[in-house]
Amino acid sequence: MSTRRTPDGGADAVLVVIPTYNERDNLEPIVRRLFAAVPAANVLVVDDGSPDGTGEVADRLAADDERLHVLHRTEKAGLGAAYVAGFDWALARDYDAIIEMDADGSHSPEDLPRLIGMIGPDGTGADVVLGSRYVTGGRTVNWPWYRALLSRGANTYSKLALGVSINDITSGFRVYRREVLETVRLHDVASQGYCFQVDLAWRAVEAGFVVVEAPITFVEREIGNSKMDAEVVREALVRVTKWGLRRRGHQATEALRSLRR
Numbered sequence: 001m002s003t004r005r006t007p008d009g010g011a012d013a014v015l016v017v018i019p020t021y022n023e024r025d026n027l028e029p030i031v032r033r034l035f036a037a038v039p040a041a042n043v044l045v046v047d048d049g050s051p052d053g054t055g056e057v058a059d060r061l062a063a064d065d066e067r068l069h070v071l072h073r074t075e076k077a078g079l080g081a082a083y084v085a086g087f088d089w090a091l092a093r094d095y096d097a098i099i100e101m102d103a104d105g106s107h108s109p110e111d112l113p114r115l116i117g118m119i120g121p122d123g124t125g126a127d128v129v130l131g132s133r134y135v136t137g138g139r140t141v142n143w144p145w146y147r148a149l150l151s152r153g154a155n156t157y158s159k160l161a162l163g164v165s166i167n168d169i170t171s172g173f174r175v176y177r178r179e180v181l182e183t184v185r186l187h188d189v190a191s192q193g194y195c196f197q198v199d200l201a202w203r204a205v206e207a208g209f210v211v212v213e214a215p216i217t218f219v220e221r222e223i224g225n226s227k228m229d230a231e232v233v234r235e236a237l238v239r240v241t242k243w244g245l246r247r248r249g250h251q252a253t254e255a256l257r258s259l260r261r
C-alpha cells in the first residue's frame with residue numbers, strides 16, 4: 001500500500017499512469033519534470049516490453065525514487081490495455097486521483113496542479129478533468145497538419161455520433177476521481193487503441209459523472225515516433241459508429257414506447 005501524500009492540488013493521493021512503448025529518451029526528462037511540478041504524486045510506468053530498453057530505464061529511475069513504480073507487460077497490446085492494467089494497479093492501492101499522461105512531452109506536467117485542483121474539494125466539482133486542446137486557451141504546437149485534421153475529425157465525429165458536448169474527447173491528458181474508474185466497468189472495455197479515450201470519457205458521461213475540459217497546450221514530441229497507425233484509426237471509426245448507432249437505436253425504442261403509452 002502506498003503512503004498517502006497531499007499534493008499541491010485538490011485531491012489527496014495522486015497517481016500518474018504513463019504508458020510507454022519505445023520512449024527510452026523521453027522517460028527520464030518527463031519524470032523529472034513531473035516530480036518537480038507535483039512532488040507528492042506517485043508515478044506508474046506501464047511498459048509493454050519496449051525493445052528500445054524503456055523498461056530498464058524505468059527500473060533504474062524507480063530504484064532511486066520510491067515514488068516511481070513500474071509495471072512490465074510482455075508485449076505491445078495497445079494503449080487501452082496498458083491503461084486498464086495501470087488502473088487496476090491503482091485501484092488495488094490507496095489513490096484518490098488517477099491521471100493519464102503521455103511519456104513523450106506532448107503533455108506538460110506543469111499543468112497538473114491546475115488540473116488536479118479542479119477535482120478536489122475546493123475545485124469545480126468535476127469527476128473527470130480532460131486536458132483540452134479545443135476550448136478557449138487550449139492549443140497545439142508543431143503538430144503536423146494531417147494529425148491536427150485527424151484529431152479534429154475524430155472529435156467532431158464522436159461528438160455527433162455520441163451526442164456529447166465534449167470538444168476534445170480523444171485527449172490523453174486527464175484526471176479521474178477514483179470513483180469513476182471503480183464505476184465504469186473497466187474490464188468490459190474492449191477498445192485497444194486511442195479510442196479507449198473516447199470509450200472511457202463516454203462511459204463516465206453515461207454513468208452521470210461530471211466531465212469538464214481545461215485548456216492545455218499540446219506540444220508535438222521531439223524524440224521518437226507516434227504509435228498512431230491505420231489500425232488505431234480503423235478501430236476508432238468502427239467502435240464510435242457502433243456506439244452511435246446503438247445510442248440512436250435506444251432513442252428510437254424510447255420514442256416508440258412513449259408513443260404507445
Ligand SMILES: Nc1nc2c(ncn2[C@@H]2O[C@H](COP(=O)(O)OP(=O)(O)O[C@H]3O[C@H](CO)[C@@H](O)[C@H](O)[C@@H]3O)[C@@H](O)[C@H]2O)c(=O)[nH]1
Pocket residue numbers: 018019020021022023046047048076077078079082101102103104106151170171172173194197225226227228
Ligand atoms: N504501454 C503501451 N504504451 C503505448 C502503446 N501505444 C502507445 N503508447 C504510449 O502512449 C503514449 C501516447 O502514444 P503516442 O503514439 O505518442 O500518441 P500520439 O500519437 O501523440 O497521440 C496522443 O494524442 C491522441 C489524441 O489526438 C490521444 O488519443 C493519445 O492518447 C495521445 O495523447 C506514449 O507514451 C506511448 O509510448 C502501447 O501499445 N502500449
